[in-house]
Amino acid sequence: MIRLHHVPQARSFRILWLLEEMGETFDIVPHSFFDRSLRADDYLALSPAGRVPALEIDGRVLFESGAIAEWLCETRGRFGRAPGDPExxxxxxxxxxxxxxxxxxxxxxxxxxxxxxxxxxxxxxxxxxxxxxxxxxxxxxxxxxxxxxxxxxxxxxxxxxxxxxxxxxxxxxxxxxxxxxxxxxxxxxxxPAYRRAAARDGAAQIYTRDLYEAPDA
Ligand SMILES: N[C@@H](CCC(=O)N[C@@H](CS)C(=O)NCC(=O)O)C(=O)O
Missing domain, CATH: 1.20.1050.10 (Glutathione S-transferase Yfyf (Class Pi); Chain A, domain 2)
Known part of the structure; x- marks a missing residue:
């Protein structure tokens, strides 16, 4: 079973979307920035700095979205460019x-x-x-x-x-x-995979406006 620890709109969305692109079956464990759940001991055992994403997969836990993306591409053989590839x-x-x-x-x-x-x-x-x-x-x-x-x-x-x-x-x-x-x-x-991922993202927690601009100088 693949379990993605996720906060809506956070970098964990990268992994949610990539898993959808790969057609993987996975559960989402929702977290919030506001309830201290990312600072709980059981979560710190998965992601030692208390960040999302963390991914439980293949009998291990991974954190860092870039590392998780590389792992998924290497182990699933899709969407990567392996060593030796011209790209x-x-x-x-x-x-x-x-x-x-x-x-x-x-x-x-x-x-x-x-x-x-x-x-x-x-x-x-x-x-x-x-x-x-x-x-x-x-x-x-x-x-x-x-x-x-x-x-x-x-x-x-x-x-x-x-x-x-x-x-x-x-x-x-x-x-x-x-x-x-x-x-x-x-x-x-x-x-289609992006749309499925967006539908699973969860209610906005971080960004509630379309545009945040600096006040004029
Ligand atoms: N470079 C890391 C950054 C992870 C990260 O900082 N995630 C943010 C959300 S976008 C987070 O979990 N913040 C919670 C906190 O700082 O307490 C990655 O790409 O996974």
């Missing part, structure tokens, strides 16, 4: 670049949402992080002018990993100047 290096770059976007998204989420009092927030940090996220997404926009998915040969787990980052990233940035990226997100949202 192996690019595949690894995109898989990990998804977390370069992720660090800016985490900072923006903290600034706009987690810090509840206005005096705690910094409009300067909000603008800086949004700009840095934009630079990252522009890399994908340029590549996506040449082919429909991030790798020339077609859809893979890196569209899931980076796709999640871009889907959340557009809550902090307007994508008007990135038409290839916007078209790719529309292709993603039309995928």
């Amino acid at each position: 192996r290096a690019e595949w690894l770059e995109w898989l990990h670049f998804a977390e370069t976007a992720g660090q800016h998204i985490a900072a923006l989420t903290q600034q706009h949402i987690v810090l509840r009092e206005d005096w705690m927030r910094s409009p300067t940090v909000m603008r800086l992080e949004a700009k840095r996220l934009e630079k990252v997404l522009q890399v994908a926009d340029r590549v996506l002018t040449r082919h429909d998915w991030l790798l020339p040969s077609g859809f893979s787990a890196v569209d899931v990993a980076f796709g999640y980052s871009a889907l959340i990233g557009r809550r902090f940035l307007r994508l008007d100047a990135m038409p290839a990226l916007a078209a790719w997100l529309a292709r993603i949202e039309a995928r």
